[in-house]
Amino acid sequence: MYLPIISRLPNWLSNIKYLSNNAKWEQIFSHYQELTRTQLPLHFMQDPSFIHPILKACQNLSFFTDGYSIHASLIKNGMFESYTSVQNSIMDFYVKARNFEFALAIFDEMKIKDSVSWNVVINGSFNQDGILSNGLFLFSKAVGTGMFEPNVANLVLVIQECRNVYEGLIIHCYVIKRGFCSVSSVQNSLLRFYVVDHGVKVARLLFDEMSDRDVVSWSVMIGGYAQNGESQVALGLFREMVWESQNDVDAQIMVSVLQACISLRNFRVGSLYHGFVLCKGLNFDLFVGNSLIDMYSKYGDLDSALEVFREMPQRNLVSWNSMLSGFVHNKKYVEAISLFCSMSEEDIQVDEVTVVNLLQICKHLLDPYYCQSIHCAVIRRGYELNKLVANSLIDVYSKCNLITHAWLLFSLVKDQDTVTWSTMIAGFTHCGLPEEAIAVFKEMNFVRATPNTITMVNLMEACSSSGELNISKWAHAVAIRRCLASEVVVGTAILDMYAKCGAIDTSRKVFNQISQKNIVTWSAMIAAYGMNGLAHNSLTLFQEMKSQGLKPNEVTTLSILSACSHGGLVEEGISLFRELVQDHDIDLRLEHYSCMVDLLGRSGRLDRAVDLMETMSDTLEPGASAWGAMLSACRRYGNSELGIQAVSQVLQLEPSNSSVYILASNMFAAKGLWNDAARMRLLVKEKGVKVEAGYSLIHVKSKAEKFVAGGTRHLLSHKICYVVEQLHEFMQLDNVDDNIFLCM
Template sequence: MRIPTIFSGSNFANWNVRIMESSFKGQWKEVLYSCHEMSEAGALVHPSVFPPILKACTNLRCLKQGYSVHGYLIKQGLESYASIGNSTLDFYMKSEDMDSALGVFGSMKSKDSVSWNIVIHGCLDQGAFEDGLRLYRQARVAGFEPNISTLVLILQACRRLRAFHEALIIHGFIIRSGFSDIISVQNSLLSLYMDFYDIESARCLFDRIPVRDIISWSAMIGGFVQCGEAHVAIGLFKEMLSEPHVQPDGVTVVNVLKACTSLGNIDLGKMLHVFVVCRGFSCDLFIGNSLIDMYSKCNDVDSAFKMFCEIPQRNIVSWNSVLSGFVHNKRNSEAVKLFISMGKAGIEADEVTMVTFLQAIKNLVHPLHCKSIHSMVLRRGYELNKLVLNSLIDAYAKCDLVDLAWELFKRMTRRDLISWSTIIAGFAHCGEPNKAMTIFEEMNQLQEKPNAVTILSLLEACAVLSDLRRSKWGHAIAIKRGLSMEVEVGTAILDVYSKCGEIDLSRRVFDHMPERNVVSWSAMIAAYGMNSRAHDALALLAEMESQGMKPNAVTILSVLSACSHGGLVEQGLYCLEKMVQNHGFEPSLEHYSCVVDMLSRAGQLDSAMDMIKNMPEGIKAGASAWGALLSACRSYGNNELGRGAAVHVLELEPSNSAGYLLASSMYAAGRFWGNVAQMRELVKKRDVKVVAGYSLVHLENRPHKFVAGDVSHPQAFEIHAVIEHLHGCMKMDEDK
């Protein structure tokens, strides 16, 4: 655009007036059209008209024309006008050309409050928080007085940069300047204090606000949720509902839903769902996703899926939320189906989807799916995402493909503690504890400091090996790293000792734990049960209750298991009945299966069968219950009842060798050789992999494992010779 020379005569004054009027009305196209007319007519532009022209260029995104105007202003020496300089600065800032804006600002000879507000506001608005805060400091030295919008943005910058000390100084200025009564400033301060977990200051400020708006309430409710005080957040929400002039908005609802999720308060969550529908918020995608997340984490995945189906428009977060819900609630097969339908719907999986789906694959032990996801990761370029890679390593290991997990681990250019912990746990899970410990030692040599998760993985390997010497070594490392006092690590250590048969060491660790949770108590009770000390397990349960610790489902399962192995049937049944009456406990399938096992071991086969037949509605006996009954039928020679149990076991777990071996053993004991042959034929036909049993003997603090038919032990032939001799002696005693 050609800019004419300045003219002050009255002939062209009407164009200048027209530009000013159009600018006042926000008719930006008219401003530029009039400017174009003046240019074509060779009319002269007054300096006061340039700010509206630059503003028109800003609003219409006419960047080239704005650059031309700036060039003309420089040539004419008009940029020294404060209003023109500020308008140019504003044009560049709003055009997101920060370098040019800072250049204009630096060359301005006189900067007023408008200049400082524009440059600070522009930097902060574009996310250049450090530049904005630096300029704010310079402005304050120059005597600059910020406006309200700049103060709000400065406080936001302090939150982003974690500059709490700077924020306190700004708060002091706000009080001195009389801005502390402005609601937008008050709300910004509330959010800031909550972000820094300064709940006391936030609450004090909140209580002093005479008229709180919905933003004030949302800031406090969201802040308490973020600080882990979900119950306080819900209390504030109820208090807010009593305020007649305040109505919850979408942000408030989302924050309260998060509080419900944290507390597992599904009843309040359902009430909020009703409120959402009544207020017409049900079309809000953000609220819909929050409802899915709430239902999923409150173990009502059916409602979560229903909510998912009702959302008119879904995004990747919607799919990921319901997928995570299925996995979280152990409905992994449905998670697989959802993932497949996600692909059919044309939704591209992201990193979160991959990680969540790998959890389902790991739980289902699907090696083929695991490889397919790996291919997808490579195609999508997610192999640089450590979270995805760590999840993939974990899934491979849990799918018994630890060699592939190891290859993937070795190819990682950057490993974190999660990577090391995952591969160590993977080898332990796959029955290679010595390899797991070797990797841990390699990690130590690289001076990678283990954390609690790594120590837990190492202790898992020690538990698999059942080597007392190695277990003490793992315990020593935990002490050296200062992690042995953590409740999770302490629990793992006592569990390791119990699996080594050192129950007294387990109890010593338990007694020295500075903090115990329900998992610790349950683990110690299970340790007693594992080591045939059922009376001690019951005594510890009583001690646990006397200290105000409420048993959970795992605790009760541990007690029932201890009673089962100790032959304490009446005590076990009494314990379960007491838990139902005193604590409102609802037994699950695992508890009923354990009772069946307890009755079966004690020879009360009819009672065990009655328990299976009379399980509550919605609970159906699984393979573990029928397997316990089948094992007892073999031991007590009840072939008639055992036949029916065998049918159920093989029907429920056709790929598990244990059922075939139990049935075959039972038939062999009863000399039903035709049935024995039938079992062998089924194993061959169904290609069932038979897992051999083994014995573990500790000698001089070293474990010795003996598997049927295995001669890998260095003293195998000597041991077998001794066994043959002992067998002969026993035979001679029988003949006598």
């Protein structure tokens, strides 16, 4: 009864092979079902190649249950163990069905393993999550059998999964020995391995030896140089490719080139390569467009970034986020909010990056309501578990002085990382709670979280705010134990901490111990002398810095001008101001002009201060700090006419600044304008301005004692008041010998 059916087997087999070559999986499976309905035993199938197309059809159609049934039938009929090729097909089916454990079990039970068997299991091991190490082990075991013939596919996978240079060099030697060193895909895999794990120098040696470089080879090398900060070399290699190679530039290479342009921060170079993108028609590529937006945003040319964004035929969420980040990075917060509204109108689903950008807007606008609204959106979308979002929320709440909200959110974060702890420490410090910040750091050590450079800098800032010299010394010791004190950033924070605690000699010792000083370190030490009233030391150190070939920047300029201002070195300050502008081409900012106004105002040169404010750059207008310095000078020298103008300007710029009202009231009172003085005091109450009392900080037995103006709560207040009164009375005596004060 089987003879008519058996006679049809050759036609069935040839038809299935034809359908397999043309990927007609549904028709193959239909033939298989027809065959099973004939109830023909599988042992009549004399050709094992009949099995592989059917299993491949099950795999491509995701009919895994049918594949399992075929496996069971083959075992039942004895077909499975009779042919290695059948076992290989079943093993390959299980690999593609992502059931590598079954495939590995079959492999282990095989009595005869051929080269195909090894290739199937090796390739399969590299495609499984969590068991990548098996691939290298199996590959080395296969090589040891002497019967293994590797193919290009598993060599590429093996190279990709090498975990260190030693493994990579062994595979590289094997590639050369087996004659695969001329295969482009293998060479490119080796290039990528060396770029990622051993640096571009070794990769360049291999690249220079390649006789046939394709576009992938150039892309790997150019991208490697761009990612390793060697932007000039990356662009030079790109030009070499364009001039000498027959390969067309693709989008991936242009993305690497634009990344190199971003690192160079050269607007002209970036614009030239944008022109090249337009000539090659690559501006329609989504990734190239996103890179162009990022490049122009980093250059500060938001008009060009926005033009690229609008001309993109296709945008994804990265495009929107890149444009949004550009606005935020360049402090265009109104435009950023407008863009976000456009996202909502076009029904673009935001992600964590969008939320973080919006939170940056809150941080600069200091809008608590807006921050809480975004927090609600975060909870609704389920982003509260994202560490980046949680850390940003803690930071923004702290900057908005909602420290209770920040602490509550910090307490709810599971598995706080180093960034979370550092952000909370910085938050307490910003809100004037240095003791709490230090307590958080101690708790961080208690749970054995590892502080990093940023953590230590935040801790030093907290110690600076506390003014406690003993605490500062403890923090310094912690940095030494953590082997972080030698880092220039931490060392600079330490010397600044000691300077703010009044220990200027210790600060200088720390400065001398920093081996690799940068311009920030020098600027911090110059500022340290200035804040401690040692303006001449600041000038000496400034000259020493220049003698070592370091050019002052904007921060150095502000530090030295501030030192001259507080030290009363008017002529020196004016001379330095001119020198820095003319000889060093310093880009003057509002802070520099404000500092010069303060310097001239302290010395009574109000007319020159006014002239300076009127001759500021066209792009700058006098800010609250400049007018505040002018107001302070007017109060000191009794110029109420100019002082009234300064009061008007400062109140317009900073209506919630309590010091303005106090200065204005004192100025009017000194002139006998009691009604105006009372009006200033009344405005404070009407506008609900919080008046922050001034305080003095002195060290008594290495402990910082804080005395608030008008306060009587401190235990030593009455004693200090009594001593001050006695000194005042003593100074009124006519026959006081000046030498007595020298003895005191």
